[in-house]
Amino acid sequence: MSPTKPQGTDPLRVLIACETSGIARRAFAARGHDTWSCDLDAAEDGSNRHIICDVRDGILREGWDLLAVMHPPCTRLCRSGRRWMSGPGKWTPPKALPKGRTWNDLRAEFELGVDVFTACWDAPIARVAVENPEMNDLARERMPTDLPAPQMVQPFWFGEPAYKNTGWYLRGLPELIETDRLPEPARGSDEWKRWNRVHRMPPGPDRARLRSRSFAGMMNAAADQWGGHAMREEQAA
16 A cells, blocks of 8 residues: 555655656656656656656756656766776777767767766755666766765565666665565576566667666655655655
């Protein structure tokens, strides 16, 4: 059963940015919050509570109580992508590049990732959660000085039989507490391989979108815990 809103407290205004699946939006909306999502692409569920826009184009200033940024562009910010960005040291030509890509392409994607992340982190919103992997050194030196280390969580902490190390950069919100940790399967077993399906996903036009999808169990925990924290603060104000 979903928690009820404290009596006498208005619902939160929640923005779920960089999401098309609607998974996080529906989790917060199910708890009575005035919840909207936004992305450059349309919502998969056809919701009329989804705004097609660039998150940097002013929507962040529309009086939200809580911002959760689900899947901002992060490929060039994460540790695993560092080898494509620079060789030894910082910003030296990389030893190799992805097929068909130029260094200028990758630098432009890096700048986009930095710009979107910092716009969301610095938004005039009291409570912010930005999903992003642990960053490489090139990205970290471009980040706001108040950026903490991310909280790293796994879907199986929230009842989802899957591995996907997920980082949350949090401002004004508590770290997520596991709700339903599943026992891990034996390494190398068929079940273990199924748990690794996100990492084993074959190449294809939808690979990036499918790999970045949220897990409902984690988003339900976020809606309960972050939403509950914000409601208590609003009630006490």
